[in-house]
Amino acid sequence: MIATAARGEDLIELRGVTKIYGEGQATVRALDGIDLTIRQGEFVAMMGPSGSGKSTCLNILGCLDSPSQGSYRFADVQVEHLSLDQRAVLRRNFLGFIFQGFNLLNRTSALENVELPLIYRRMTARKRRELAMRALADVGLADWADHTPSELSGGQQQRVAIARALVGRPKVLLADEPTGNLDSARSKEVMEMLVEFNQRQGITIVMVTHEPDMAAYAHRQIQFRDGIIEAIQ
Amino acid sequence: MILWEIYLLAQRTILRNALRSSLTMLGIVIGVGAVIIMVTLGSGATVKVTQDISKLGSDILYVRPGLGPHGPGGVRAASKPFELADARAIENSVAGLRAVAPTADTAGQAILGSANRSTTISGVTNAYFTVQGWQLADGRFFNDAELKAGKSVCVLGQTVQKELFGTVSPIGKAMRVGKISFKVVGTLQSKGASTFGQDQDDVIVIPLRTFQRRIAGNTDVRNIIVSVEPGVSTQAVKTDIEGLMRERRMIKAGQDDDFHVRDMKEIIDTFTSTTTIMTALLSAVAGVSLLVGGIGIMNTMMVSVTERTREIGTRLAIGAMREEVLLQFLVEAVVLAAFGGILGILLGLGASVLGARLIGVPFIFKPGIVALAFFFSGAVGIAFGYLPAQKAAQLDPIEALRYE
Numbered sequence A: 001m002i003a004t005a006a007r008g009e010d011l012i013e014l015r016g017v018t019k020i021y022g023e024g025q026a027t028v029r030a031l032d033g034i035d036l037t038i039r040q041g042e043f044v045a046m047m048g049p050s051g052s053g054k055s056t057c058l059n060i061l062g063c064l065d066s067p068s069q070g071s072y073r074f075a076d077v078q079v080e081h082l083s084l085d086q087r088a089v090l091r092r093n094f095l096g097f098i099f100q101g102f103n104l105l106n107r108t109s110a111l112e113n114v115e116l117p118l119i120y121r122r123m124t125a126r127k128r129r130e131l132a133m134r135a136l137a138d139v140g141l142a143d144w145a146d147h148t149p150s151e152l153s154g155g156q157q158q159r160v161a162i163a164r165a166l167v168g169r170p171k172v173l174l175a176d177e178p179t180g181n182l183d184s185a186r187s188k189e190v191m192e193m194l195v196e197f198n199q200r201q202g203i204t205i206v207m208v209t210h211e212p213d214m215a216a217y218a219h220r221q222i223q224f225r226d227g228i229i230e231a232i233q
Numbered sequence B: 001m002i003l004w005e006i007y008l009l010a011q012r013t014i015l016r017n018a019l020r021s022s023l024t025m026l027g028i029v030i031g032v033g034a035v036i037i038m039v040t041l042g043s044g045a046t047v048k049v050t051q052d053i054s055k056l057g058s059d060i061l062y063v064r065p066g067l068g069p070h071g072p073g074g075v076r077a078a079s080k081p082f083e084l085a086d087a088r089a090i091e092n093s094v095a096g097l098r099a100v101a102p103t104a105d106t107a108g109q110a111i112l113g114s115a116n117r118s119t120t121i122s123g124v125t126n127a128y129f130t131v132q133g134w135q136l137a138d139g140r141f142f143n144d145a146e147l148k149a150g151k152s153v154c155v156l157g158q159t160v161q162k163e164l165f166g167t168v169s170p171i172g173k174a175m176r177v178g179k180i181s182f183k184v185v186g187t188l189q190s191k192g193a194s195t196f197g198q199d200q201d202d203v204i205v206i207p208l209r210t211f212q213r214r215i216a217g218n219t220d221v222r223n224i225i226v227s228v229e230p231g232v233s234t235q236a237v238k239t240d241i242e243g244l245m246r247e248r249r250m251i252k253a254g255q256d257d258d259f260h261v262r263d264m265k266e267i268i269d270t271f272t273s274t275t276t277i278m279t280a281l282l283s284a285v286a287g288v289s290l291l292v293g294g295i296g297i298m299n300t301m302m303v304s305v306t307e308r309t310r311e312i313g314t315r316l317a318i319g320a321m322r323e324e325v326l327l328q329f330l331v332e333a334v335v336l337a338a339f340g341g342i343l344g345i346l347l348g349l350g351a352s353v354l355g356a357r358l359i360g361v362p363f364i365f366k367p368g369i370v371a372l373a374f375f376f377s378g379a380v381g382i383a384f385g386y387l388p389a390q391k392a393a394q395l396d397p398i399e400a401l402r403y404e
Helices: A054-061 A084-094 A110-120 A125-138 A154-166 A184-201 B003-016 B018-057 B084-093 B127-132 B144-149 B158-165 B208-216 B234-248 B264-307 B309-317 B322-359 B367-393 B397-402
Strands: A010-021 A028-039 A043-047 A069-074 A095-099 A172-176 A204-208 A220-225 A228-232 B060-065 B097-112 B115-124 B136-139 B153-156 B174-177 B180-188 B203-207 B223-228 B259-263
Touching: A010 A054, A010 A204, A028 A054, A028 A069, A028 A204, A028 A228, A043 A054, A043 A184, A054 A172, A054 A204, A054 A220, A084 A095, A084 B322, A095 A154, A110 A125, A110 A154, A110 B309, A125 A154, A154 A184, A172 A184, A184 A204, B003 B018, B003 B322, B018 B264, B018 B322, B018 B367, B060 B234, B084 B097, B084 B223, B084 B234, B097 B127, B097 B158, B097 B208, B115 B127, B115 B158, B115 B208, B127 B223, B144 B208, B153 B158, B158 B180, B158 B203, B180 B203, B203 B208, B223 B234, B234 B259, B259 B264, B264 B309, B264 B322, B264 B367, B309 B322, B309 B397, B322 B367
Parallel strands: A043 A204, A043 A220, A095 A172, A172 A204, B115 B203, B153 B180
Antiparallel strands: A010 A028, A010 A069, A220 A228, B060 B223, B060 B259, B097 B115, B097 B174, B097 B223, B136 B180, B153 B203, B174 B180
16 A cells, blocks of 8 residues: 655655644634654654644645545645545554653553554454554563553653554554653653664654753654744745 | 355454344344243143143043033033933943943032032933043942932042041942931042033042932933943044934924034144134234334334444445445344344243143244244344445445445
8 A cells, every 4th residue: 555665766756735623714724734754764853832733744644534635645645635434544553642641541550551553453363463563562562561551651652552552563653742741851851762663673753842942852843823824944 | 245245244243333232123023922822832732722621531522411512511501301212322332432421510519528619510320430531549430229229429539538537538428418417338540620620539539320310310321431442433424323313302303402522633723723812912012012123123223323424434435335334234133033022932932841741731942933923033133224224325425425
């Protein structure tokens, strides 16, 4: 379905992407004709005040939302032409998500949380376990595999979430304010981990944040304002 | 996601919320249990009735004046009664009979000193004891002289004997029926309550002639009980008797009978259909509680979907298809309902074993109704789980992810 793009090639291309919410008088143009290209292996931070369109853009990139107008190419697939299920398949195979609120399943062990995406890939239990253990080891939580989220600190929870996002070796990691709920020490830890995955495994990262300190870890910072890209640094 | 994974997931979720799950299941448990109990005890009662009636003799025909069938009482007042000659005619001209017992009975007062009891007075010949399967406890039946002459002798049922004589042997003693003095010649072994709840032992049996002369004051025979030889078709005998009686009672062709001949099968059928109707009615009531149980499941699943909105959002984000989410919640509802069904079946069978013992009917295991109850509870799970599952699958992942 998707040819492997070598590091440095264009992986994501948005052209004239517009997202309109509501109807008639009450319409809101959350995105107003965005053009954006992200290369394989890039680490991009999207910044901007709330309501500027950065989250909408992330949702579109994550195939959770579809643009009202414009085109979205992911590798060699035109995403706007895909059905809901096809987008689900694209998500499960090529995208990883981490969220501000971690979104781990309560009362479910770290290991099982990490296994979750692999279940939807119809992987056997043994294979799932093996990959999930390795992913937990990668984020330094091999010893915490049997603990439930409530037994872990916030930083540890976000690391479990990172392991869950990366266990299936996705092309792109989409992070929605991953440090929003963490103190600065834990934030630093998480960011260094993301940088490491980006450098070592070549995973493309798109991160929404409003903290300049965190955005500084990225190669490029994209400033959103009122639904358009104000600046790219 | 393969079904097995989904099942394991559902099972884990259900066990994790053990209390809520069991409360949710309770409706189904009670519904299924009640259906099982009703049907099992109902068929037990049917079997019991059938057995009891065949104990009286499945090869027995009752010939009565009047129109039947109107249950054991019947309408006979309006029609001409039989006479002893009718019974003799049947005995002489119908083939394949073991015994013919003409009887007549009435309510009467049995008195001994200050003790007295209202009971049934039956006038019979000795054939009666054969066809009804009475055994002697003590003494003897009537002899020919007593029958022919209409002597004042009687044979007592256990209830009357105990009531009047207590533990003293009544054989050879005198007692009164109404104003007439009778000598007790025998006592009967107990038969207990009949299928229809009557105490069969509450009876005084006297010779038919004595009954006609001294009690009824006529020559009427109310009942002719015919016992058919083993291997002979009761249907054929019934037809023969009907033909004979029409002739004797001078009923013209095309005219309705003013008597009826009933065999045990008819009586069994009447009672079986009664218990069947009762069972069906009670099962319908139990079925309603199954539906209520289903609504309970729907309610719990709705709450569960709302509670797990974030989980659903997460699953959708990491690549679950909508059908997979739908299936997850549907399977959960079905597993809940099926667990409840299994529990209900076990509980119902257990209660049926106890209940059968308690009310004295045999325990009849009906695999059909067990299978039906199980599949029905599964179907309830699907029917009432679909809406919540649909709700889960239709969530917008973006909003679901942010849900607090």
